[in-house]
Amino acid sequence: MSLYSDNCDISKISKIVYEYLDERPYLIEEQIFDIELPISKMRKLKKLNEYTKDSEPFNRLKSVINRGMFNKKLMPIGRKNKKDKTAICLHFTAGATNGADSTTCKTPSDIVDAKRHAVNYWVYRDGTIVEYMEPEYWAHHSSADTENPKIIAIEIVNYGPIYLEGSDLKWVDSKGEIYTYCELDAAIKGPDKAFIDLADNDYDKLGRYPNSEYRGYRYYAAFTTKQTQSVAKLLKALCKEYDIPYRFLPYHMRFDRYREGSMNNVSLSATSY
Known part of the structure; x- marks a missing residue:
């Protein structure tokens, strides 16, 4: 009898994530900043015109865009200058590997700002990091509505x-x-x-x-060891790139829901909502 179900078996996690990514060849292997991970553990979604026309990634992405998903042009609400990014928000998905398909990457052609729910990065259970939006871009991802433009958002795949x-x-x-x-x-x-x-x-x-x-x-x-290692490396790289202090919220605030004005007296850094 196995220790875990297929959803949790540590020995099968890499295979599950590989199969997910293999079905989405438009998530291209690419170096993200100077994060010390194998290139195979870093992926990036690009705009359709950035792929070679009629290549497999191009055709597969065009197909899913026509079905209302993975259109990078429609994900963000806006863009902020690097100096305006002041915090990083860590979410967990409370769901399985393919959650990006129905949240971050749900982009019907008639989408309105109120429905643009997206994050910048997903960290999968084998430690793979996928950049869906560059950190300067933002969309709805937390209850901190007025703060969202200033925040870089990370989703960590976890069943919750x-x-x-x-x-x-x-x-x-x-x-x-x-x-x-x-x-x-x-x-x-x-x-x-x-x-x-x-x-x-x-x-x-x-x-x-x-x-x-x-x-x-x-x-x-629980998060896997490979996940926590990748998240730590991603946080350090982002804090360095965007001059964000590498520190977490005070302990007494870490598990509370965001309330308007609750961050006024806190120097924002890597945090969670």
């Missing part, structure tokens, strides 16, 4: 909240379908941490969650 049923931890997708995320006892013995148990950690140092739950859940999927 999971729940215990019998001896298995379960995950529910956006359509309500239920999957086995991992076997509780076996996962503890795995080569990479599969989940976080809020009843057995020091995340809640301030004691605000007496039931060992966050937003109603005790268990959360």
Whole structure:
């Protein structure tokens, strides 16, 4: 019996991500800044006219653009100067690998600004970084509406909240379908941490969650080691390139939802909403 389901098996993650990227050849391998990762672990979406006409990437991208996805011209609401970028926001997807298809890359021809939901980077579970929009561009990605133009947004692929049923931890997708995320006892013995148990950690140092739950859940999927390494390298590169202080929000603010005015007295840096 395997330690994890196919959605969580560390040994299968690279294969899952490779197959996802292989079906999207328009996500071109390209160096991103000076991040020290293999070129195969860095990808970039370009505008259609930047691909060789009638090449496979060109034809595949043209096809999905016609279906209302991956049109880079329609993703952003606007663009800011480098000096105006003051923070980095870390999101997790609460979903599977192909989430970019229905969020960041959903670009019907009649899209309006209120529906432009996109981030600059996705970091996949094998550590692959994909740049969907250059950091100067922005779209809706958080409840910090007035701050979004100043923020570089990163999505980290992660299944998010999971729940215990019998001896298995379960995950529910956006359509309500239920999957086995991992076997509780076996996962503890795995080569990479599969989940976080809020009843057995020091995340809640301030004691605000007496039931060992966050937003109603005790268990959360863990980030992979390769993901956290890639995120760290991406943060350092972005902070250096955009002169953003490399520090996180004060501990007491890290797990709260954004509220208008709550950032007024905080020097923005790498953060989360």
